[in-house]
Amino acid sequence: MLNLKQKLGAMVTAAALALPVSAQAEEFINILTGGTSGVYYPLGVGLSKIYADNIDGARTQVQSTKASVENLNLLQQGKGELALALGDSVKLAWEGDAEAGFAAPLAKLRGIAAVYPNYIQIVASKESGITSLDGLKGKSLSVGAAKSGTELNARKIFEAAGMTYEDLGKAEYLPFAESVELIKNRQLDATLQSAGLGVASLKDLSTSVDVQMVSVPADVVAKLGAPYIAATIPAGTYNGQDADVPTVAVVNFLVTHEDVSEETAYQMTKLLFENLPELEAAHKAAAQIKLENALNGMPLPLHPGAERYYKEMGMM
Helix, strand or coil: CCCHHHHHHHHHHHHHHHCCHHHHCCEEEEEECCCCCCCHHHHHHHHHHHHHHHCCCEEEEEECCCCHHHHHHHHHCCCCCEEEEEHHHHHHHHHCCHHHCCCCCCCCEEEEEEEEEEEEEEEEEHHHCCCCCHHHECCEEECCCCCCHHHHHHHHHHHHCCCCHHHECEEECCCHHHHHHHHHCCCCCEEEEEECCCCHHHHHHHHHCCEEEECCCHHHHHHHCCCEEEEEECCCCCCCCCCCEEEEEEEEEEEEECCCCHHHHHHHHHHHHHCHHHHHHHCHHHHHCCHHHCCCCCCCCECHHHHHHHHHCCCC
8 A cells, every 4th residue: 555655756757748749859959040130040050950859848948149169168168959160160270279269178069060162352441442361451441349250260361371460451340240340431441251141241241331352362271271162253242233253161060069869969950950941041151051061070970860961971
């Protein structure tokens, strides 16, 4: 005969077993992105919807951040489950490069997939008279938020071109949208933005004022080396851009951390590649995400969940 305490215990156990599977397996997925006028944020929103619709019990959230460097540090602290970040930032995070904003190696980081390339897009107002990298000397340039992935790109490009920020009239450390507003108000000459093609901030700028795209020459790209690659911003990407513009690109990665469950990482990877048209509807940069390129240049160990998916696809 069960006593009252035993009966209550049995009732609680039975109630727990009767719960729906999704309620027991509720998974919180916080996606770390970037500024709302960049590419990371709309892609994060797209992924959030895909995961919420297809992972049982998933609660998703999209967090706007200062992008790559902040995202990787937040992942290490367990304050996010998935993040977008630039390849060079990911590499430096894994190595623990203090100058880049990583006080120690971020050993908890794990790879999900290489996604699309970020194009380094240097845009000046026509009024500034800037037509080349050398022409930035003595002018004001926004190089992205301090210690952001964009700003790391800017520093590397200047170094390869034999320049420093001291050659500028003024270096501003501002997010994309703020940089654009200052150019519109004639308080800034140019902005360097590391983003997917057709980024909203530069579309806005090119429809508001006459702009000049500034190329990154092939010899500078050659000095940069991996993970940077030569790239082209096609004519017509922005209003008034009537010719192709040579530049440099660096691949973006989706990154997670080791405490995310294998099943969740597997689903995040699988659903990414099974829903590319939906993601492209969120931002056209997603058109460049290809399964066959998913492991290219991966600077981190893969999460076991992602590895499981790639093995299923015959890629490992």
